[in-house]
Amino acid sequence: MSRDDLAQGTETATETTDADRFTNARAIRSTALFEDYTELIADLTEEFGEARITDIARRLGVTHPTANKAVLRLKREGLAISRPYRGVFLTEAGAAMAREVKARHRLVVRLLIAVGVPPDAAEMDAEGIEHYVSETTLKAFEAYLEGRG
Amino acid sequence: MSRDDLAQGTETATETTDADRFTNARAIRSTALFEDYTELIADLTEEFGEARITDIARRLGVTHPTANKAVLRLKREGLAISRPYRGVFLTEAGAAMAREVKARHRLVVRLLIAVGVPPDAAEMDAEGIEHYVSETTLKAFEAYLEGRG
DNA sequence: ACAGAAATGTAGCCGATGCTATATTTAAAA
DNA sequence: TTTTAAATATAGCATCGGCTACATTTCTGT
Secondary structure, three states: OOHHHHHHOOOOOOOOOHHHHHHHHHHHHHHHHHHHHHHHHHHHHHHHOOEOHHHHHHHHOOOHHHHHHHHHHHHHOOOEEEOOOOOEEEOHHHHHHHHHHHHHHHHHHHHHHHOOOOHHHHHHHHHHHHHHOOHHHHHHHHHHHHOOO | OOHHHHHHOOOOOOOOOHHHHHHHHHHHHHHHHHHHHHHHHHHHHHHHOOEOHHHHHHHHOOOHHHHHHHHHHHHHOOOEEEOOOOOEEEOHHHHHHHHHHHHHHHHHHHHHHHOOOOHHHHHHHHHHHHHHOOHHHHHHHHHHHHOOO
């Protein structure tokens, strides 16, 4: 099920209820962490050739056991692979998620700045906002940014 | 601690680290549910004179036990009050949160529509986005909407 | 007034996401 | 090489936020 299927809810066609919106938001909340991890692992891999648990934990501002547990979940979901005491790497699925997330992140930051948000605040807020931006909204952002050169 | 204190992180002044951003996002994630509940309770109280657990649960798309447990947390945090088998009401603190959240929600929806997001998608995405919009960004949204009449 | 229906409450389960404390393994230094 | 430091793993605890199943209370209709 894609983001936009979710975004449409389960209604026959027209109406969208409050419950649909909240259910959608809850669904996204549960994938937000995976998005953060895959994006970060991609960054670290590019920078250092691999993503070490310690680096992941430090960048996210959590302890290593927390990062380790999250990586176990990533592996279980087929988004990452790793051998004991070694670096973490993304699977193709994980890399695809990372690419998508990164593109979304950049677009959100660009749009915020375009409407006058200071760059620092834009970066800060985008970290949370990006997860909730649907394909439809993303397209609108693109169109808006196009239309103003 | 306010949203913007959080948004500044614990840095001395200038630099904002990745960890600050993620820690900020996590902090907001943990208050998002309270925001949803207070806003909804305010709505229901206005509509029906009180907020019943059943109505809260239905609008959020969760079961009553889940809503009940959340209300217990709200009460523990001093945001709501209720007597057994009776409606739920907001405290002054809860009502203040509801007002703030509602204002933020409206502004986010207006901005999304202003940049070309279809109203349906704007409503849907705002449900998640609104929680992550800082005061700074909110001010920028206001200025942007002012500046285009 | 009372029976049945509806609403609310409680108990207990689960998974996610954080933590601390304690192994264990790998890497670095003497 | 052997010791020490750093990184990683594991165990166990807590809270949150979902659920189902069941108990209790309130409301409604006859």
